[in-house]
Amino acid sequence: MIRQLQYYQQKICADGQIDPTRLYLFAQDDGPVFCGCAELRELSSQIQQQLGCTSLIIGMPEIPYVDLLLASLPPTAEVAIPLDTETRTFLHDIPLVRREDLALRGASAVVDKLSRRKGVIVEGVGLVAAGAMTIEQGYVNFCSLLHATSVKVLLDLLREPLPDPGWLAGFDPLWHQLRTPLSTDIEGLGPFDRQKPDKILRAMDTAGRLTVELGLVDSFFGNISVAVDDALYISQTGASLDRLSGSVDFVLNDDSCCVGLTASSELAAHRAIYSTSAARTILHGHPRFSVIMSLLCEEECKTEDCWKDCDKVRVLNGVPVVAGEVGAGGLARNLPPVIERCQLALVYGHGLFALGAQDFSQPLNAMLHFENWCREHYLQRLSQRLTSRSG
Amino acid sequence: MPGWCGQALEVDLSTGQSTVLPLSFNVLRQTLGGRALAGHLLRVRSDDLTLPTICLATGPFCGANIQTAERLVAVFRSPLTSGVFDSSAGCSFATALKQAGFDALLLKGEAASLSQLRIINTSGELLLAPELSGLDTTQTLDRLGEGAALVIGPAGENRVRFASVVANDGEPLSRGGLGAVFGQMNLKALSAAGGRSFARADEQAFCRAQADIQRLYNASPFLCGPLGIGACGTAALLDLTQARQMLPTANFRQTSFNPAAEFAASQLKKKIGFSAGPCPGCRIACRKTDADGRLPEYDSLAHFSALLGLSELQQVIDADRCCQKLGLDPVSAAVILASYFEGRNLSADSSAVIELLEQIANRRGSGAELAEGVRLFSERSTTGQPAFCTKGLELPAFDPRGAYGFALSLALSTAGDYRHAQAHFHELLRKPVPTERFSFVGKARIIMQAEDALAACDSLCICRHTLVAAGLEEYAALLSALTGIAFDAASLAAIGWQTVMRERWLNQQYGFTAADDSLPAYFFAEEGSPSATGPVPGLNPQLFVEERDRYYRLRGLDAAGHPLVTPVEPL
Numbered sequence: 001m002i003r004q005l006q007y008y009q010q011k012i013c014a015d016g017q018i019d020p021t022r023l024y025l026f027a028q029d030d031g032p033v034f035c036g037c038a039e040l041r042e043l044s045s046q047i048q049q050q051l052g053c054t055s056l057i058i059g060m061p062e063i064p065y066v067d068l069l070l071a072s073l074p075p076t077a078e079v080a081i082p083l084d085t086e087t088r089t090f091l092h093d094i095p096l097v098r099r100e101d102l103a104l105r106g107a108s109a110v111v112d113k114l115s116r117r118k119g120v121i122v123e124g125v126g127l128v129a130a131g132a133m134t135i136e137q138g139y140v141n142f143c144s145l146l147h148a149t150s151v152k153v154l155l156d157l158l159r160e161p162l163p164d165p166g167w168l169a170g171f172d173p174l175w176h177q178l179r180t181p182l183s184t185d186i187e188g189l190g191p192f193d194r195q196k197p198d199k200i201l202r203a204m205d206t207a208g209r210l211t212v213e214l215g216l217v218d219s220f221f222g223n224i225s226v227a228v229d230d231a232l233y234i235s236q237t238g239a240s241l242d243r244l245s246g247s248v249d250f251v252l253n254d255d256s257c258c259v260g261l262t263a264s265s266e267l268a269a270h271r272a273i274y275s276t277s278a279a280r281t282i283l284h285g286h287p288r289f290s291v292i293m294s295l296l297c298e299e300e301c302k303t304e305d306c307w308k309d310c311d312k313v314r315v316l317n318g319v320p321v322v323a324g325e326v327g328a329g330g331l332a333r334n335l336p337p338v339i340e341r342c343q344l345a346l347v348y349g350h351g352l353f354a355l356g357a358q359d360f361s362q363p364l365n366a367m368l369h370f371e372n373w374c375r376e377h378y379l380q381r382l383s384q385r386l387t388s389r390s391g
Numbered sequence: 392m393p394g395w396c397g398q399a400l401e402v403d404l405s406t407g408q409s410t411v412l413p414l415s416f417n418v419l420r421q422t423l424g425g426r427a428l429a430g431h432l433l434r435v436r437s438d439d440l441t442l443p444t445i446c447l448a449t450g451p452f453c454g455a456n457i458q459t460a461e462r463l464v465a466v467f468r469s470p471l472t473s474g475v476f477d478s479s480a481g482c483s484f485a486t487a488l489k490q491a492g493f494d495a496l497l498l499k500g501e502a503a504s505l506s507q508l509r510i511i512n513t514s515g516e517l518l519l520a521p522e523l524s525g526l527d528t529t530q531t532l533d534r535l536g537e538g539a540a541l542v543i544g545p546a547g548e549n550r551v552r553f554a555s556v557v558a559n560d561g562e563p564l565s566r567g568g569l570g571a572v573f574g575q576m577n578l579k580a581l582s583a584a585g586g587r588s589f590a591r592a593d594e595q596a597f598c599r600a601q602a603d604i605q606r607l608y609n610a611s612p613f614l615c616g617p618l619g620i621g622a623c624g625t626a627a628l629l630d631l632t633q634a635r636q637m638l639p640t641a642n643f644r645q646t647s648f649n650p651a652a653e654f655a656a657s658q659l660k661k662k663i664g665f666s667a668g669p670c671p672g673c674r675i676a677c678r679k680t681d682a683d684g685r686l687p688e689y690d691s692l693a694h695f696s697a698l699l700g701l702s703e704l705q706q707v708i709d710a711d712r713c714c715q716k717l718g719l720d721p722v723s724a725a726v727i728l729a730s731y732f733e734g735r736n737l738s739a740d741s742s743a744v745i746e747l748l749e750q751i752a753n754r755r756g757s758g759a760e761l762a763e764g765v766r767l768f769s770e771r772s773t774t775g776q777p778a779f780c781t782k783g784l785e786l787p788a789f790d791p792r793g794a795y796g797f798a799l800s801l802a803l804s805t806a807g808d809y810r811h812a813q814a815h816f817h818e819l820l821r822k823p824v825p826t827e828r829f830s831f832v833g834k835a836r837i838i839m840q841a842e843d844a845l846a847a848c849d850s851l852c853i854c855r856h857t858l859v860a861a862g863l864e865e866y867a868a869l870l871s872a873l874t875g876i877a878f879d880a881a882s883l884a885a886i887g888w889q890t891v892m893r894e895r896w897l898n899q900q901y902g903f904t905a906a907d908d909s910l911p912a913y914f915f916a917e918e919g920s921p922s923a924t925g926p927v928p929g930l931n932p933q934l935f936v937e938e939r940d941r942y943y944r945l946r947g948l949d950a951a952g953h954p955l956v957t958p959v960e961p962l
Binding site for chain 1: 603606607609610611612613615616617618619622623626627628629630631634652655656657660817819820821822823824825826833836837840841844862864865867868879880881882884941944945
């Protein structure tokens with residue numbers, strides 16, 4: 001168990017978004033197992049005892065997302081409403097625990113809220129995510145929480161009143177990082193012989209791993225597929241994109257076999273795209289700035305739940321942006337009509353679907369280029385806002 | 392009180408007397424309904440736990456227009472396991488009972504002769520029903536006419552230990568032999584009707600919580616995916632268990648069935664053609680029907696084909712329908728017939744199977760010994776077949792050697808029923824997260840938490856399939872919105888924990904020990920069928936016992952599997 005904890009500790013640290021000195025992982029086996037910041041041990045232990053969860057991850061982001069988010073909300077706000085689709089689907093909303101409440105009630109203040117949702121934001125402590133069954137669950141919830149929080153805060157910088165400059169100083173490392181584009185022209189991803197399953201699986205494995213390593217998706221999210229004759233190979237639901245070995249389903253198109261019951265929840269969308277395009281590969285990730293820019297809609301309309309109800313097709317740097325819920329909710333309907341023209345489509349609040357004619361070099365590079373454009377565009381927009389304020 | 396009627400009806404079948412039992416706010420808040428409430432009433436209202444008693448209970452969501460919530464749970468002492476058993480079904484009887492004004496119905500005593508109980512608007516009426524004697528379930532339901540009803544067939548009347556109770560719509564209460572207890576009580580039919588409606592405490596929060604849950608259902612490949620149970624029925628599981636080398640075949644001697652594709656969901660669609668025949672109030676619609684009625688669910692489909700060896704899909708459907716008509720649990724029936732045919736070195740053919748099912752239901756010929764269930768049949772048999780059961784309940788269509796958490800959960804379930812922990816969710820379906828199926832590591836804790844969650848789900852009377860997508864936190868939000876009382880995932884899990892401990896305590900009273908928390912020795916000694924990586928090995932007995940003992944420690948049980956502290960009932 002301790003090896004598992006250390007594995008996820010390393011993954012979180014390698015991602016570079018969490019302060020390693022303020023990260024703590026806990027799991028309950030026969031006895032407690034933990035690693036990370038010793039100062040958080042007592043709080044974690046009390047939360048676990050009261051909540052009875054199997055795993056708990058507490059971590060403070062390096063960038064002051066937590067402080068800025070809390071500062072932007074009224075002091076009486078009970079929850080933050082994330083706007084990204086996956087979080088809206090799986091977390092619903094994110095409860096908040098204020099510093100005063102934590103001081104007054106200790107772990108109970110966290111437990112009260114964490115017993116209602118999979119993760120909470122605790123002022124002065126950071127993001128707290130629980131896993132009922134396994135440490136993987138805690139990790140998945142922690143990643144969702146971090147993604148949702150960062151997307152919301154960064155989006156708000158473009159459309160809400162800007163915070164005091166003092167707040168923004170904490171973001172300098174991020175701006176610095178964003179000025180260096182993600183490296184593109186990734187090689188070694190094909191073409192591969194689509195008649196040879198071992199070649200296909202190896203290519204999927206490499207592409208999945210690179211997608212995670214490049215920061216285009218957190219490991220338990222996203223999906224990938226290859227079309228062959230009358231079937232497709234697709235990553236399984238809950239698969240780690242950077243550890244795909246043994247987690248790929250072979251799914252026949254005619255539904256004559258239900259083994260694909262364990263395939264990604266986006267199976268219907270992948271199938272619909274293949275049936276209406278010449279694509280042979282699909283890669284789906286959640287690059288952060290692509291997601292943020294998809295949410296920055298400036299059209300005037302009366303739709304409230306844009307992420308599922310919007311029927312318009314926006315265009316962002318030539319790439320279509322559509323809405324649609326995960327699974328049986330609409331992606332499979334909305335993506336195929338728009339994606340073939342530029343082999344790339346952005347789903348509102350969700351992420352990018354990229355197509356390849358024969359390999360994964362094309363979709364991965366397309367995703368990288370678009371994410372780089374979104375990062376650059378984001379910085380420009382923010383810079384304009386800052387300039388106009390100071391002017 | 393939104394969510395509940397606040398009362399139960401107790402009927403003494405030996406006298407025909409009905410008594411309305413007020414249910415306190417505290418009892419309802421601490422049991423919710425369904426499995427927990429029924430177990431609670433069974434315990435506190437039984438003077439003698441060995442006498443036949445059945446408690447049927449609905450949940451707080453029933454009648455509130457919530458998907459999959461028109462469900463009923465029956466808790467009783469199983470004639471197969473001799474322990475406490477819970478059986479759950481989606482059927483309009485649940486709503487009708489609640490509309491008649493009751494959260495639960497407690498049945499005690501034995502009627503002097505075959506009877507029918509009618510519950511209409513807060514009162515019960517026991518009628519003699521000699522005209523229903525010997526009728527099958529279809530005929531009985533036809534005689535009763537329109538309306539919500541539960542009936543038994545000849546199998547129940549003849550106290551076949553795996554007799555079922557069939558509803559006028561939705562699912563039967565199949566497993567554990569509830570039909571035999573109805574038969575012992577001389578209760579042929581039960582009907583209910585009423586006009587009560589139910590309020591919601593916070594309409595806005597209710598709609599929000601419903602939408603949150605629906606999004607999770609939509610995102611679930613298992614529920615709503617193109618190959619999920621909504622599109623293909625539970626038969627979708629057959630391809631998966633075959634691919635994972637855990638489809639029980641040839642009376643559990645093999646774990647792979649070469650002609651499996653001939654019986655898959657796609658064949659049901661192609662050859663038979665099916666449409667949705669959902670439980671009332673469910674839009675997932677995993678139950679499928681054709682023009683002639685209900686089609687077999689996964690366990691029945693797999694057992695009549697792979698386990699028993701019927702060679703045609705139509706024969707499997709016929710056998711399943713014969714069970715429905717006679718009021719037999721098709722899963723138990725297929726297991727016992729597989730043992731019977733193997734013991735005689737015979738291949739199962741369709742006409743012999745139908746004839747034997749008739750004999751079982753009427754306790755005629757060979758059917759008399761088969762009607763006792765596989766455990767007693769095996770003990771009395773001279774052919775030496777292992778009894779493929781846990782605690783006396785015939786095994787489902789998942790070979791325990793193919794998923795260790797599943798194996799352990801089957802052994803630990805108080806009813807011998809894999810549905811108590813649904814370990815195949817994470818070991819096969821990868822939800823909520825995938826776990827390593829060929830490992831016991833960490834499974835004790837996972838099983839305990841899943842048992843608690845499912846017991847809570849059974850107490851809310853929500854379909855167990857849905858826990859693959861939504862969790863207690865979503866259902867807690869819905870319950871809070873409906874009732875106006877604050878619930879969270881932890882409080883629901885605590886009710887689930889109490890429910891399992893109550894069942895453990897009841898089984899202790901019935902003489903259960905750690906020896907009952909096991910599996911047939913065969914699965915530890917024998918390998919399954921060869922796979923790409925070699926044969927599926929037998930279970931490691933030492934690791935199995937170590938993890939079982941870890942479960943005991945985590946749950947607060949002693950070395951015999953008994954609660955260290957006697958569970959306290961709410962007042």
